[in-house]
Amino acid sequence: MALKDIIGQDRPVNILRGCIAKERIPHALLFTGDKGIGKRLTAVNFAKALNCQRVPGEEFPITGSFLFEVPAPEHPGPELETQSEACDTCPSCKKIERGNHPDVFLIGPEGDGGQITVQAIRQLEESLSYKPFEGRWKIAIVDEADRLNQSAANAFLQTLEEPSAQSMLILISSRPDLLLPTIRSRCQRISFSPLPVDTMSRLLKERFGDMDDERARLLSVLSGGRLGYALGDNLIDQRERCFSMFGQLLESLEEEPWEDKEAMEEWFEWSQLLLRDMAVYSATGREDFLMNTDRAEYIKAISRGAGLKDILKLARELYNIKRRLAFNLNKQLTYNFVSLLLRNNLGQSGRE
Ligand SMILES: [Zn+2]
Structure with a gap:
């Protein structure tokens, strides 16, 4: 899949496409919104678009300004899609999809405590310190970033403060208020919103041809407008x-x-x-x-x-x-x- 296949999150997707089209890639992004809303899926597909071998563009400059919220492009047109979409068929896209691209890292909480440890962050830091092997970008996706423990958070802060060239970080969190304010303020934030009940009922019925109105509506309400949650x-x-x-x-x-x-x-x-x-x-x-x-x-x-x-x-x-x-x-x-x-x-x- 690619960014165009992410359903119901047009605003975040268009912001990300805008970044690629304008060749202005923020050093660190923070994706916020409820669990199951599509944050991780979007992060992975953004990584594909950044490293896709068919998307034109070489080394984009990293933007230096730390805005709290990235503005959406004013008129996202069809050209934005073609300029900024992963092909989903080149070797790079396939490796990212399978989770074995040497320049794309996905980490999250581990073990019984369900925390992201300082060792994991140090390892990530080291991986990011080299130039990309194959792609244009080294991309680290930190899922459930609010689970960074104290020492991991401090180590991570350093990574944020001293970005290595051609590397970018995507933090994902459904509870951004638990992140250190110093981490939050160094990331550009992109918020994901739940889908309205009517839109989601329609999507569910499209997806499952045999689903009746009542059940589609019930699932939409119970999932709180989170499609991933309703489908998964x-x-x-x-x-x-x-x-x-x-x-x-x-x-x-x-x-x-x-x-x-x-x-x-x-x-x-x-x-x-x-x-x-x-x-x-x-x-x-x-x-x-x-x-x-x-x-x-x-x-x-x-x-x-x-x-x-x-x-x-x-x-x-x-x-x-x-x-x-x-x-x-x-x-x-x-x-x-x-x-x-x-x-x-x-x-x-x-x-x-
Ligand atoms: Zn590709």
């Missing part, structure tokens, strides 16, 4: 797992806590959506305002007896825990604590 994981299964655990937590402590950190994060995401629906139902009594329209009965049952104030308080408390998940909270302790919160706030609900 089985959202409905994921939701059911999380809803059933919500019930477990409310009833007793006997079940196993979350399998891993990812499952834990997933549960907190879904519980926010569930509590949102419970609050809406408790305030309005209307099913048609729910996001999980197909689970109206469950939401009604679980909200019964719980006051709006308690639901909102619980949502706030869970949100605060969710924000701290990056700090590797103990699973069992968190499980026990969340169970207590649920029972304290919704204790009368869900049972007759």
